């Protein structure tokens with residue numbers, strides 16, 4: 001029996017050496033230690049041993065069992081470690097590999113100049129107002145002193161939803177909406193899209209952008225208009241920019257004017273950009289018409305105000321010397337990447 005146990009131990013050691021998987025190890029455990037295993041089989045024969053032999057063989061059998069158990073535990077741990085090593089090797093990420101590049105977009109030139117413009121006006125104490133692009137005829141024309149049939153409506157033909165609802169042709173209706181809701185002092189700009197029924201060419205588009213400005217308070221004069229707009233032009237086009245006001249007509253301002261800046265390309269000398277004039281037209285402006293104030297419930301004998309409207313596309317074209325407005329809307333990356 002001692003020989004049998006020694007033999008089992010030797011064979012166990014032999015088979016263990018060739019085990020490389022968890023399932024083979026389990027099969028080995030059953031073969032040697034299982035209920036019908038080889039060790040159990042030998043121990044069954046212990047009944048026939050003498051009283052002296054029994055403890056000796058018993059001890060030997062226990063030794064063989066613990067030997068095999070230890071070996072199984074050890075090998076099982078080795079196998080687990082090996083499996084882990086293999087997974088780590090397989091799933092390894094090479095952090096020295098170059099990453100895949102995500103191209104970073106940037107602001108459209110219209111957006112970046114608008115942001116700059118907003119910053120300038122916010123710096124002067126203006127806040128930002130908004131109004132709808134689908135607008136009532138009343139706000140876009142009527143309340144701005146442009147009754148139905150007024151000839152000045154012809155220059156701002158637009159897209160009609162029905163007789164009373166249209167796509168706004170200017171940001172000026174925001175003036176009315178603000179004055180209806182807010183009592184003076186008022187100091188706002190209102191940037192946004194406007195629409196006109198114009199054919200597309202290098203300087204026209206049925207969709208473009210304006211920035212409206214409105215200041216209403218006690219004692220506001222043309223001097224405030226000029227000073228504010230001069231400060232704005234110098235910030236946007238440089239400190240040595242000069243401005244001039246030319247008389248003009250808008251139905252909702254009185255007096256009205258257009259503002260020119262000295263040509264930023266030639267500094268007023270006359271060049272291709274300003275068509276030899278030395279000046280470039282930038283915006284329309286004027287003192288808010290008393291009748292418009294009245295329409296909004298503001299007493300023109302107490303309050304006065306000025307308003308202006310800047311074309312964003314034009315401003316950006318001047319800024320970057322762009323000669324075709326269509327470029328803004330074509331989403332051509334070769335164009336957009338330059339800004």
Ligand code: PHE
Nearest residue numbers: 170172250284285307308309
């Ligand atoms: N809304 C006018 C236009 O589109 C511009 C303007 C705004 C003129 C405010 C005066 C005051 O032509």
